[in-house]
Every structure is written in C-alpha cells, then in structure tokens.
Amino acid sequence: MKVNDQLITPSPEIITAYNSSLSKADINADCEVHVSIQETINTEKENLWYLGVALMIPFWPAMPMNTFLRLESTVEIMCQENLIHRLDFLEEEELDLFWYGPFRTYEIENRFEWFHEKMIKRLENALQYESPVDAGCASDF
Secondary structure: OEEOOEEOOOOHHHHHHHHHHHHOOOOOOOEEEEEEEEEEEEEEEOOOHHHHHHHHOOOOOEEEEEEEEEEEEEEEEEEOOEEEEEEEEEEEEEEEEEEOOHHHHHHHHHHHHHHHHHHHHHHHHHHHOOOOOOOOOHHHO
16 A cells, blocks of 8 residues: 555555455455555645744644545456456545644545545445446445
C-alpha cells in the first residue's frame, strides 16, 4: 500500500477486510490475488489572510485548506501465471477542511476508511456477481 508514493504497511483491519471480501469470491485455490492500493492526499491553502491570523493567534487550530483525496486500487487474479481477471477501482473526493493538526488528520483517516469500505463492497459485488466494477452507482453500496 502506498500513500503519496511512499510504501507503508496497511493496518490489520484493512488486510482482514480485503481478505474477507476475497474469500467470498469463487477463486480457484491455485490462483494468486495481487492487490495494489495507492492513496493520494493533495492540499492547498484556500486564502492567504489566514496566514496573518495564524501569526497573530498561533494556538488557534484553524487553517482552511482545500484537500483532494484519491484512492486507487487494482486487483489482479493470476492462475498459472496467466492474468484471469483485473479490476481497477478509483475513489476521489475534494474536501474543504477548516481545522489542522490532529483534527485534520482524524478527518482524513475517517474519509479513507470510508473509501476502503466502499472499495471492499465494490470488489465483493464485482467478484460475486461477475458484473462490471461500476455497473451501479458507487453510492448504492
């Protein structure tokens, strides 16, 4: 799993959730499943006058920023070194976050957790029903 192109170890909860999702699918025991996940976080300041406020009141935990979150995932099912099935997922959202520090980190972590939940439901749907990845609207899940 990568966050902003830096390799990290996913949490045990994420690994368990993806494993549970894959175990529901009818995948041959001889096959291998490769999962690649890329999280991207881009932020930019919304307005420069907040810099002045931050200098005057440095302990105020506010610094409005426009934040763009993106979660890309690829699942490949390989049987006897042949690609049998490939699924590509994409979730992205643009947020206007007001708080900084632990408040902002908490909101970003919660949003990515929600992204993963949606991805897992989409993966289950695509593998169990052999339907296209986004046959329905993502909000249906």
